[in-house]
Amino acid sequence: AAAAAAATAMSLTSDEVNFLVYRYLQESGFQHSAFALWNESYLGKSSVMSGSVPPGGLVTLLQKGLQYVDVEWHVTEDGLEVDCDDTPTLLT
Amino acid sequence: AAAAAAATAMSLTSDEVNFLVYRYLQESGFQHSAFALWNESYLGKSSVMSGSVPPGGLVTLLQKGLQYVDVEWHVTEDGLEVDCDDTPTLLT
Amino acid sequence: AAAAAAATAMSLTSDEVNFLVYRYLQESGFQHSAFALWNESYLGKSSVMSGSVPPGGLVTLLQKGLQYVDVEWHVTEDGLEVDCDDTPTLLT
Amino acid sequence: AAAAAAATAMSLTSDEVNFLVYRYLQESGFQHSAFALWNESYLGKSSVMSGSVPPGGLVTLLQKGLQYVDVEWHVTEDGLEVDCDDTPTLLT
Known part of the structure; x- marks a missing residue:
């Protein structure tokens, strides 16, 4: 879900x-x-323009993107955690 | 986990x-x-520099960041889905 | 004159x-x-904007400026040439 | 001369x-x-770089360039002044 x-x-x-x-x-x-x-x-x-982008907005969202990638790497679609210590790297 | x-x-x-x-x-x-x-x-x-940033890397990661935010909004810490149709907006 | x-x-x-x-x-x-x-x-x-600046206009005018300086250095107000071999330098 | x-x-x-x-x-x-x-x-x-460009150097030299053009317009090669009230324009 x-x-x-x-x-x-x-x-x-x-x-x-x-x-x-x-x-x-x-x-x-x-x-x-x-x-x-x-x-x-x-x-x-x-x-x-008039919208209020919060300070540090770009970096905050990028960090959350990395967290999402991390979850993708370490959790199966069934919600089970994968036994894996790798950390996703940004530039690949 | x-x-x-x-x-x-x-x-x-x-x-x-x-x-x-x-x-x-x-x-x-x-x-x-x-x-x-x-x-x-x-x-x-x-x-x-020498690293290979994939094409569209920034936008891809930002999109994943939004997905993460979306999950934060709609899933409890126990993994239950919240009955909520709101969509998080970028600029707040 | x-x-x-x-x-x-x-x-x-x-x-x-x-x-x-x-x-x-x-x-x-x-x-x-x-x-x-x-x-x-x-x-x-x-x-x-619409005016037509001739190609090389800036450099041409700067060169003429140097020529004017050169004349100032080597010709008296009476129009007599000064016996002087110095060349004016740009950056002083 | x-x-x-x-x-x-x-x-x-x-x-x-x-x-x-x-x-x-x-x-x-x-x-x-x-x-x-x-x-x-x-x-x-x-x-x-280390040279000392005097303040306003570019504009000063451009102005002298215009003065040179003005002389070219109004003085013959023999040093005689031409009876002419035209002013040279920059952008032609």
Whole structure:
């Protein structure tokens, strides 16, 4: 049932991703990158703007993504835990 | 047990996040933002570089993050599904 | 008389200088710099835009500026040439 | 003689022009453009760097370039002033 629920989870729009990234760039002190992205992705014309992206939103969501991957690796579809000590790596 | 496994999931380094973002900017055609980030975050000096970030890596991981949030919302710690039709929104 | 004429020469507006620089950046292949300047200096909203800056306009004008400096160094106000082999340097 | 002197005036190297432009961008508050140009033109590896470009160097030299053009318009090769009230325009 959890898997079923997950399967219907909402998707992200491009504007939402861009805005998460933009906020990340700002918060990381990458001002030039943030400026460029603002102009390249036309964020100023996006309706996402007024929304309140929580501080650290991009990293928080990425971490949850990793947790999801971790569960995928270590739990079967029946909910049984796999006896496995491997940790998923980000870049593969 | 799944929750326990998730709780020990690895964390992301700054370089890894920056590289995921850099690849996203490139793949999205935001060449100026990618150029700026490359220089601002000193990615050229990072050891992450040679790693192979899969295409669409950032968005894929963000989507999994959303799925994780969705599970958090709709499944209790005991693994029971909550009767709830709400969908978590990204920007809150 | 020449000096008098020169003294009344027109001045450059900020937009004109920015546009000369923008074209220079473009022609030099500095696409990221050109993109940033376009956005930072609001050139898109400038009335200078439609004007036709000749190719190489910035460098041509800088070269003429150097020639003017050279004349200033080697010709007196009376139009007499100074016996001097020095060449003015750009960066002083 | 003045014309002859001018004809032998030094020329500008690419690095010199880039550095004049870089300083102009900085002084004008175009920080993102300056950052991009620094990286795109590899100014950090240029030997011009330590040189002291005077404040406002680019605009000063452009203005002198305009004065030179003005003289070209209004003075014959014999040094006689032409009876002409036209002012040269920058962008043609």
